[in-house]
Each structure stands twice: as C-alpha cells, then as structure tokens.
Amino acid sequence: MLPYRVIVVDDERPNLDSLQRILKSDGAQVTVYQEPAEALLAVRKSSPDILITDLRMGNWSGLELLEAVKLLDPHIEVIVMTAYGTVEVAVEAMKKGAYDFITKPLQRLQVLRAVHRGLEKRTLMSENRELKEQLAEHSLSDGREILGKSEAITRAMETAEQAAKSRATVLIDGESGTGKGLLAEWLHRNGPRSQNIFTKINCATIPDNLLEAELFGYEEGAFTDAKKRKKGRIELADKGTLFLDEIGIAPMAFQANLLRLIQEGEFERLGGVETHKVDLRVVAATNADLKEAITKGQFREDLYYRLNVIHIQMPPLRARREDIAVLVAKFLEESAKKNGRETPLITADAVEALENYTWPGNIRELQNLMERLVVLNKNRTLDLDSLPQEIVASQARKSIVVPIGLPLREVEKALMFETLKSTKGDKKLAARLLGVHPRTLYRFLESDVAPEDEKAQGPSLVAINPEAVATDPNAG
Numbered sequence: 001m002l003p004y005r006v007i008v009v010d011d012e013r014p015n016l017d018s019l020q021r022i023l024k025s026d027g028a029q030v031t032v033y034q035e036p037a038e039a040l041l042a043v044r045k046s047s048p049d050i051l052i053t054d055l056r057m058g059n060w061s062g063l064e065l066l067e068a069v070k071l072l073d074p075h076i077e078v079i080v081m082t083a084y085g086t087v088e089v090a091v092e093a094m095k096k097g098a099y100d101f102i103t104k105p106l107q108r109l110q111v112l113r114a115v116h117r118g119l120e121k122r123t124l125m126s127e128n129r130e131l132k133e134q135l136a137e138h139s140l141s142d143g144r145e146i147l148g149k150s151e152a153i154t155r156a157m158e159t160a161e162q163a164a165k166s167r168a169t170v171l172i173d174g175e176s177g178t179g180k181g182l183l184a185e186w187l188h189r190n191g192p193r194s195q196n197i198f199t200k201i202n203c204a205t206i207p208d209n210l211l212e213a214e215l216f217g218y219e220e221g222a223f224t225d226a227k228k229r230k231k232g233r234i235e236l237a238d239k240g241t242l243f244l245d246e247i248g249i250a251p252m253a254f255q256a257n258l259l260r261l262i263q264e265g266e267f268e269r270l271g272g273v274e275t276h277k278v279d280l281r282v283v284a285a286t287n288a289d290l291k292e293a294i295t296k297g298q299f300r301e302d303l304y305y306r307l308n309v310i311h312i313q314m315p316p317l318r319a320r321r322e323d324i325a326v327l328v329a330k331f332l333e334e335s336a337k338k339n340g341r342e343t344p345l346i347t348a349d350a351v352e353a354l355e356n357y358t359w360p361g362n363i364r365e366l367q368n369l370m371e372r373l374v375v376l377n378k379n380r381t382l383d384l385d386s387l388p389q390e391i392v393a394s395q396a397r398k399s400i401v402v403p404i405g406l407p408l409r410e411v412e413k414a415l416m417f418e419t420l421k422s423t424k425g426d427k428k429l430a431a432r433l434l435g436v437h438p439r440t441l442y443r444f445l446e447s448d449v450a451p452e453d454e455k456a457q458g459p460s461l462v463a464i465n466p467e468a469v470a471t472d473p474n475a476g
Contacts, residue, residue: 004119005046008032009039009065010054010081015106019052022108023115036060040068047073050118052111055082055089063096070097075125077118081106146179146186147330148323152315156183163310164190169262171247171307172285174314177364180285181245183314188241193281196240199233203254204246211254213270222271234267234278241281247307248288248299259303282307317359317366324355327363331370332382341374346382353384357391390429416444 006028008019016032023030031048033039036057043051051069055062062080069076080093083104093101099121100114146157163170164187172180181200188198206214213223217232234242244250250258261267262282266275284307293299317324328351336343359365369388377386384392406414419430427445431438 003027003029004050005029005048006031006050006052006115007039007042007048008052009036009057009062010034011057012054015054015104018106019111022106022111026112026115028115036065040065040072043069043072043076047076049122050077050079050115052079052081052115055080055093063093066093066096066098075122077122079114079118146182147326148320149326150315150320150323152320153323156312156314159310159312160187161190163187163312165192166310167192167281168309169281169307170283170310170312171290172283172312172314174285174287175316175362176287177362178314178316179363180287180314181243183312184241184243184245184283184285187283188243188281191241191281193240197237198241198243199237200243200245201233202245203250208251208254211251212257215254216257216267216269218270219272222269226271229269232269234261234280235269235276237280238278239280241283244282244284246286246288247284248286248290248293252298252300255300255303259300259306262303262306317362321355324366325351327366328354328370331367332374335371335374339371339375342380344374344377344380344382347384350383350387353387353391389426390432393426393429412444416441 004027006023008016008023008030010016010019010032011034013034016034020030020032031042033042036053037060039051039053042048051065053062053065057065062082066078066080069078074097077099078097079100079102080098081102081104082089089101099118102110102114146153148154160183170184170187172183174180184200185198188194201211201215203211213226213230213232215232215234217230217235218226220226220228244258257267261278261280265279266277268275290299290304290308294301294304328346332346333343335341354366361368373382373386379386416430416434419434420427427441428438431441434441
C-alpha cells in the first residue's frame with residue numbers, strides 16, 4: 001500500500017502511542033495530538049487522508065471535531081473511537097459524516113481494517129470527482145461543448161464515453177432541443193473514426209421521394225431528373241459516421257434499405273444492380289416514441305433493435321436545472337462575442353427565474369433567449385425585468401396557501417385564480433402554466449367567481465406548490 005497520512009487525536013497518551021505504532025507499521029505517516037484544537041490547525045495546514053479521533057476529550061467531543069473537520073475538508077475520512085460505544089452514538093457519528101466507528105480497547109486488525117476501508121472510499125471518491133470534472137465539459141473541435149454536472153447529463157455522458165470507443169450503433173432519444181445532434185458529433189469526434197467524415201442527414205427535411213436518392217445515390221436514368229450517375233451520402237461517408245436525425249419519420253421503404261445497410265454493410269444505388277460495400281458507424285436520433293410507432297405499423301421493429309444496440313437518453317433541460325446557470329453564462333458570452341457586444345452581467349434573481357422555468361424548447365430555447373437578451377438589452381445588467389413575462393411569472397408566485405380539508409373544487413379554484421394573478425390576467429399563459437387547455441380555464445372562469453379572502457384562512461394551512469405539497473410552518 002502506498003504511504004498515507006493520518007492524524008490521530010486522543011487526550012490519553014498511551015492510546016496515541018499504541019495507534020502510532022500500529023499505523024506506522026502499516027506504512028502510514030502519522031501525526032498525533034492530545035489537543036483537538038491543535039489537530040484542527042494541522043488539518044487546516046495540510047489535509048490528511050484519515051483522521052482518527054476519540055469521542056470524549058475534555059472540553060471537546062469527537063463529534064464536534066468531526067463537524068469542524070468536515071467543514072474544512074469534506075473529503076477527509078473520519079474514524080471515531082470510544083470506550084463508550086453504543087448504537088446511538090455510532091448512528092450520530094455517521095450522520096455527522098464519520099466513515100467508521102471503532103471501540104476501545106483497540107485491536108490492531110480492527111484499526112487497520114477501518115483505515116483501509118476509509119482509504120478505499122477516499123480513492124473511489126477522488127476518481128469519481130475526476131470523472132465528473134472530465135464530463136463537465138465535453139468539447140468538439142470547433143469549440144462547442146456539452147456542458148453540465150447534473151446527474152442526468154453525467155449519466156448520459158458516461159454511456160457516451162463508453163459508446164464512442166465502439167463500433168456499435170447508437171440510438172439517441174430525447175425531446176427537441178436537448179442536444180442530440182451535438183452528442184452524435186461528439187461520439188464521432190471521440191471515437192476511432194474521428195479522422196474520417198461525419199455525415200448528418202435530417203430525415204424530416206428531405207422529401208420522402210428524395211431521401212433514398214440522397215442517401216444511396218442513383219444511376220443515370222433512374223428517374224426523370226437523373227441525368228447522370230451520382231454517389232449518395234452513404235457512399236461518400238465510407239469509413240466515417242452516418243448520423244440519421246429524426247429517424248422516427250423515415251418512410252418504410254427507406255427503413256428496409258437502412259436495415260440491410262446496417263446488417264450487411266451493403267446497398268445498391270437507385271436504378272442500379274451493382275452492390276456496393278461500405279464501412280459505416282450509424283448513429284440515429286429521435287424525439288418520437290419508436291415503440292409506439294412500431295405498434296402503429298409506422299416503424300420496423302427489426303430496425304429498432306438494430307439501431308438500439310446502445311441507447312442514450314438526452315435529458316430535457318427541466319431535468320437538469322442545476323446546469324442552467326453555467327449554460328446561461330456560456331450562451332451570454334458566445335452571443336456577446338458573435339454580435340460584437342459586451343457580455344452582460346445577470347442577477348441572481350434572474351438566474352433563479354431561469355432555473356424555475358420549464359423550458360419546453362430545452363437548450364435551444366435557452367440559447368436563443370440569451371442571444372435575444374444580448375442584442376436587445378440596453379443595460380449592462382440583466383435582471384427580472386429583462387426576462388420574458390412567462391419566465392418571470394413562473395418565478396413570481398411558486399405557491400398558494402389553502403386550509404386543510406378544503407374541497408378539491410375550491411383548491412382548483414384558488415390555484416387557477418392565483419396563477420391568473422401571477423400572469424397579470426393572461427389566460428393563455430395561465431393555462432400553459434397549469435397544464436390545461438385554455439378552453440378548460442375559460443369554462444371554469446365562466447362558471448365560478450374568485451374565492452373570498454376568508455376562504456383562505458384557517459387554523460391549519462398547507463402550501464400548494466406545482467412540484468410538492470408540504471406543511472407551511474409559518475401559517476396559522
């Protein structure tokens with residue numbers, strides 16, 4: 001085992017001497033202290049790998065030292081030792097961040113087992129932090145990046161890291177604007193085909209009758225306008241990566257030829273009989289439910305399983321709110337540079353409002369908004385007044401208060417009227433925030449009147465929040 005650094009704290013000298021001998025024989029660099037304050041000062045100067053502390057030490061307790069150490073460096077593994085070992089004390093120590101709990105009289109194997117497990121955890125945590133830092137910013141050659149440290153995007157990028165090195169087909173699933181195309185290019189740039197061509201085809205932008213001709217090419221006379229032979233994009237992309245966006249709406253005839261291409265690596269040009277071989281890595285993306293399309297007879301099941309060898313789910317922006325602040329900073333900087341403007345500052349309230357918005361257009365919507373704010377904002381600072389009304393409305397009123405036991409009809413009424421207040425009477429926006437059709441809201445307003453103030457009073461109140469229901473401790 002490599003040398004590791006341990007600080008031991010105990011007000012009894014014999015225990016310090018015993019632990020020092022045990023740990024030094026294991027190759028540790030050991031420093032011992034009888035005063036917790038001195039040990040805390042040593043932690044400030046040079047964080048150890050492991051700290052072992054007695055539980056009861058004069059004016060200090062081991063739990064107090066544990067809390068102080070964790071504030072200084074949460075990555076230090078702390079082991080608490082005591083002659084007064086109880087389940088309650090062990091649980092309290094663990095809750096405060098202790099890694100392990102050992103009892104006196106100390107035994108060599110017990111001490112080393114606890115220390116080695118703590119070192120193993122520390123190593124794993126360090127490796128995990130390094131991986132997350134690597135995943136926090138995935139750059140393409142042109143400087144574009146897949147940014148974020150949220151659990152959702154980290155999970156997607158962990159799969160992408162492994163998929164990039166393989167030859168397997170990849171299916172990227174996600175809503176529009178989540179960055180599926182960017183991820184497909186990232187897979188190519190970080191794989192063994194990075195020096196070869198990356199070919200992107202959007203199945204939604206090419207008419208059905210031209211899609212096969214565009215991809216597979218055609219021979220002279222294959223159709224009216226085929227004046228001469230033309231190679232398709234598939235042939236030109238040999239040895240590279242073929243990215244098929246919006247694969248869910250590809251026509252069935254094309255799907256059959258694509259299945260053969262993936263399975264056999266071969267195809268014929270339209271109007272031709274000669275079979276051509278290609279070596280392609282296929283990546284497809286969709287925002288449609290392919291399983292539902294299979295049920296409806298709109299997508300081939302065999303093609304689905306050929307494409308879905310590796311599946312990556314790109315999360316919507318509302319599922320990675322903790323990434324919004326860094327994305328905002330990046331897009332403001334990029335938009336300012338693009339438009340010859342100075343990068344504006346943005347207030348904490350404005351960022352919070354952006355984080356609380358649902359972003360139906362996902363990252364694309366956020367990026368477009370940041371550019372609009374850079375171009376149109378006349379001030380050096382962006383605040384709540386700079387943001388669109390629907391974003392501010394989502395921040396302005398997050399909850400309402402109603403009595404426990406209020407009939408559901410009255411709860412609905414209160415929620416609708418409070419939402420209308422937050423949107424300043426904009427019924428369409430209120431319906432969007434409530435997730436109902438505007439006609440539903442119109443009918444409700446025609447049949448009901450606003451709840452009286454006294455209906456919102458009572459001895460027991462709850463806060464109604466779109467994302468949670470919790471007791472309001474300040475009510476009543």
